[in-house]
Amino acid sequence: LKDILYFExxxxxxxxxxxxxxxxxxxxxxEIAKELEPxxxxxxxxxxxxxxRHVSVIKRGQLYLRSGKSIPVSRSRQQEAERxxxxxxxxxxxxx
Numbered sequence: 787l788k789d790i791l792y793f794e795x796x797x798x799x800x801x802x803x804x805x806x807x808x809x810x811x812x813x814x815x816x817e818i819a820k821e822l823e824p825x826x827x828x829x830x831x832x833x834x835x836x837x838x839r840h841v842s843v844i845k846r847g848q849l850y851l852r853s854g855k856s857i858p859v860s861r862s863r864q865q866e867a868e869r870x871x872x873x874x875x876x877x878x879x880x881x882x
Contacts, residue, residue, distance in 0.1 A: 828870030838874035
């Protein structure tokens with residue numbers, strides 16, 4: 787899980803982006819989101835599910851990964867993304 791950066795949905799297919807590679811397969815991003823929610827993944831857009839471990843900052847309409855990649859954040863999911871990221875920050879600080 788720690789190597790997963792994000793999932794990107796395109797119709798009935800999902801592309802799983804990792805640190806070193808990507809994989810495309812047929813799946814529902816909604817089902818993946820339900821399964822991975824306890825592991826600090828947030829749905830920031832209808833087509834994206836992001837691993838908070840790799841997020842550096844969330845701004846209005848954009849989320850930036852540590853790699854420099856930007857991911858869109860929809861207006862309807864802005865607060866959800868921010869809450870999920872803050873939850874992860876609290877968890878990460880407690881782990882130290």
